Amino acid sequence: MAKIIVVTSGKGGVGKTTSAAAVATGLALRGQKTVVMDFDVGLRNLDLVMGCERRVVYDLVNVIQGEAGLSQALIRDKRVDNLHIMPASQTRDKDALTMEGVGEVLDELNKQFDYIICDSPAGIERGAQLAMYYADEAIVVTNPEVSSVRDSDRILGLLSAKTRRAEQGEDPIKEHLLITRYNPNRVDQGDMLNLEDIREILSIDLIGLIPESEAVLRSSNQGVPVTHDDDSDAGQAYADAVSRLLGEDVPLRFHEYQKKSLLSRMFGGGRR
Amino acid sequence: MSLRVERDNMAFTFKGGMLPMTVMELASADPEHIREQLADKLSQSPAFFHHTPVVLSVEHLDEPHLALERICAVCRDHKLLPVAVRGGSDPVKQSAWALGLGWFPPQESERPRALESVSSDEAVPPVEPETPLKAEDMSGGRIFRGTVRSGQQVTSPEGDLVVVGAVNAGAEVLAGGSVHVYGPLRGRALAGIHGNHQAGIFCRELRAELLSVAGNYKRLEDIDPRLLDSAVQVRLTEEQLSIMSLD
Numbered sequence: 189m190a191k192i193i194v195v196t197s198g199k200g201g202v203g204k205t206t207s208a209a210a211v212a213t214g215l216a217l218r219g220q221k222t223v224v225m226d227f228d229v230g231l232r233n234l235d236l237v238m239g240c241e242r243r244v245v246y247d248l249v250n251v252i253q254g255e256a257g258l259s260q261a262l263i264r265d266k267r268v269d270n271l272h273i274m275p276a277s278q279t280r281d282k283d284a285l286t287m288e289g290v291g292e293v294l295d296e297l298n299k300q301f302d303y304i305i306c307d308s309p310a311g312i313e314r315g316a317q318l319a320m321y322y323a324d325e326a327i328v329v330t331n332p333e334v335s336s337v338r339d340s341d342r343i344l345g346l347l348s349a350k351t352r353r354a355e356q357g358e359d360p361i362k363e364h365l366l367i368t369r370y371n372p373n374r375v376d377q378g379d380m381l382n383l384e385d386i387r388e389i390l391s392i393d394l395i396g397l398i399p400e401s402e403a404v405l406r407s408s409n410q411g412v413p414v415t416h417d418d419d420s421d422a423g424q425a426y427a428d429a430v431s432r433l434l435g436e437d438v439p440l441r442f443h444e445y446q447k448k449s450l451l452s453r454m455f456g457g458g459r460r
Numbered sequence: 461m462s463l464r465v466e467r468d469n470m471a472f473t474f475k476g477g478m479l480p481m482t483v484m485e486l487a488s489a490d491p492e493h494i495r496e497q498l499a500d501k502l503s504q505s506p507a508f509f510h511h512t513p514v515v516l517s518v519e520h521l522d523e524p525h526l527a528l529e530r531i532c533a534v535c536r537d538h539k540l541l542p543v544a545v546r547g548g549s550d551p552v553k554q555s556a557w558a559l560g561l562g563w564f565p566p567q568e569s570e571r572p573r574a575l576e577s578v579s580s581d582e583a584v585p586p587v588e589p590e591t592p593l594k595a596e597d598m599s600g601g602r603i604f605r606g607t608v609r610s611g612q613q614v615t616s617p618e619g620d621l622v623v624v625g626a627v628n629a630g631a632e633v634l635a636g637g638s639v640h641v642y643g644p645l646r647g648r649a650l651a652g653i654h655g656n657h658q659a660g661i662f663c664r665e666l667r668a669e670l671l672s673v674a675g676n677y678k679r680l681e682d683i684d685p686r687l688l689d690s691a692v693q694v695r696l697t698e699e700q701l702s703i704m705s706l707d
Contacts, residue, residue: 312611338610341628345609389628389646391607 190301192294193433194323196347198339200310202331203368203398206408207426208307209237211327213413214430216271220302223262226276227319228309229285235275238265239411249277252289258296267416272301282315294322312346321351325362327395331369332380337389340365344390364395366429371400372445383443396429398422399442483546484514484535489523491530498538509539519547519566528555601637608633608647617653629669638662648672651694661694662706676701 195208205228212224226234229249235241240263246256251274265271274297277284297304308319320326326347330340347361348354354361367386374380387394398404403420407413415430417423421442428438488494502509514535518526532542544562545552556563600618608614608623610630615621621635624642631647633639638659639651645663652659652674659673666688671678673696683703691706 338630341610342630344607345612348609349612388644389626391626 190298190304191325192298192304192306192323193325193327194306194308194320195327195329196308196316196320196343197310197329197336198312198316198343199331199336202329202336203404204310204329205233205237205307206404206414207327207329207366207368207398208305209234209413210415210423210426211430211433212271212303212305213265213268213415214426215303215305215433216265216268217415218430218434219270220434221270221300222303222305223272223274223297223301224305224307225274225297226307227285227315228307229276229280229282229315230278231309232276232278234307235263235273236411237408238273238413240265240273240275241411244275247275247277248293249280249284251293252286253284258293267412282309285315285318287318287321290318291322312342316343317346317350320347320361323347323351323361324353325364327364327366328390328392329366329368330386330390332367332371332375332382332386334381337381337386340390344392363392364433365390365392366396366398367394368398369400370397370443372443374400376445394440395432396425397440397443398425398429482512482514483517484540484542485517485519486521486531489518489521489526489531491527491534494531495534495537498534498540502538511539511541513541513543515544515546515564516542516561517546518552521548524549524551526552526555528552529559532559532561602635604633607643610647627668629667635659649694650677652696657696659696662692664691665689666692666703671701671703673701678703 195204195211197204208224212222216222224234224238225248226232228234232247235244243263246261248261250256251258251261261274263273263275265273294304306319306323309315328340328343330336344363347363351361353359365387367383370383371380375382383397399421401420401422403417403422404414407417414420414423415426418427425442428441431438486494516531516535526548528545535542542561544564545556546564547566553563600616601620601622602616603622603624604614605624607625608627608631610628613632613634614623615633616635616637618636620637620640621633622640622642623633626643627633627641627645627647627649629646632650633641633647634650634653636654637651637656639649639661641649641663644665644667646667646669648670649661649663649668650670650672651661655674657674661671661673666683667680668683669680671683671694673694676696676699678701687703687705692703693706694701694703
């Protein structure tokens with residue numbers, strides 16, 4: 189039985205796809221059979237972030253409409269054995285996904301994998317609701333800014349009402365907070381919401397805190413999930429989040445501002 | 461699976477609604493008698509008679525056959541718009557339907573089915589009869605445990621609402637009676653939504669976007685900043701909303 193985890197946020201551009209790719213990669217590196225699915229039909233990005241855009245033949249919509257088999261659409265990751273990618277369609281529109289179709293695909297994937305990561309589109313419309321409907325757990329990606337926190341709050345409301353678990357009265361979805369683009373320096377200056385304020389408003393468990401990092405943009409443009417970049421702060425922070433997802437107790441890092449030493453300032457070294 | 465229907469393609473959605481509605485309690489079945497009294501009222505308060513929708517209540521009339529069509533005509537002459545009939549015998553129900561009006565069961569019986577008020581030939585808004593609300597009656601109260609999140613609405617139409625948790629920005633809590641929030645109140649809180657002036661709002665940490673008691677409201681901007689983030693009670697004094705610290 190696989191665990192279905194939706195990566196969602198409400199607001200766009202907060203790092204859902206980056207986080208879905210990084211968490212899926214992290215799980216696979218830890219030996220879990222993982223598939224990451226792009227639900228953003230029409231605006232697919234996940235294949236770019238995973239660096240497999242040139243190997244897409246069939247996609248989720250083809251599978252749902254019976255034009256391709258599941259194994260034809262799944263792309264095996266080049267870097268990690270246990271990782272597969274299910275791309276979204278670039279050419280179809282969002283109506284091509286159906287509730288039953290998604291349910292059948294997830295049922296099939298359930299037999300083959302340990303973790304199914306669903307990368308949700310932005311918004312609270314049908315696409316986002318489809319991505320979350322069958323989920324067992326949710327990673328709510330939030331930036332330290334007021335509008336992002338508000339949208340995450342809205343998504344948390346939907347998770348507790350518009351999902352299969354809610355509708356069938358099962359145990360509620362396990363909700364995790366993942367804060368991205370956190371810059372302790374700017375938090376100290378009052379430009380960004382601080383960690384405690386976000387936790388208090390959303391009142392769910394923190395699964396990870398990803399510092400604002402150059403490594404994220406670089407990895408996304410190179411098509412290599414940042415989890416592979418062990419030297420970077422963001423890569424380490426995602427690895428920590430994955431450990432917590434697997435039930436380990438890992439101390440929080442990167443939430444306090446550290447002054448750069450004179451040497452690292454002179455030579456531009458230190459954290460990348 | 462409510463998601464099957466694509467939202468963009470829907471012509472309409474059905475929604476439950478509680479609309480304020482004037483009930484015209486008939487004590488006489490004589491259209492001429494009604495006409496006289498209506499004319500009298502019209503001269504007193506012309507502003508009220510402005511195509512106001514009314515529900516004709518015939519519960520207290522003991523007449524199996526009613527000149528419903530003539531009564532409706534009298535009402536329309538005086539700029540009242542009958543939209544439904546409440547109570548009465550079966551023939552009354554039939555003639556209400558024939559006139560394109562909705563029919564509600566008498567108030568003592570079960571909760572009315574709103575769908576029955578949808579008529580075939582005339583657009584009639586769904587109407588629910590007023591439920592009697594006493595300020596002292598808190599039996600219809602409700603306790604909500606957890607966070608009320610942005611976009612969510614928690615209502616206790618017939619009594620107090622107690623929220624054990626936070627009401628976040630963008631959320632709305634409403635009560636016929638008072639609203640009590642044992643946590644930060646960051647969203648909108650409306651107490652006394654049926655006009656109960658005795659109702660109040662109580663919270664542990666005030667950050668509300670909007671506070672309203674019986675329709676008198678204050679926005680976050682109008683609230684004295686010194687009271688923000690503290691425990692307060694909000695009540696209506698002389699048609700003015702006053703916010704007082706509880707500490």
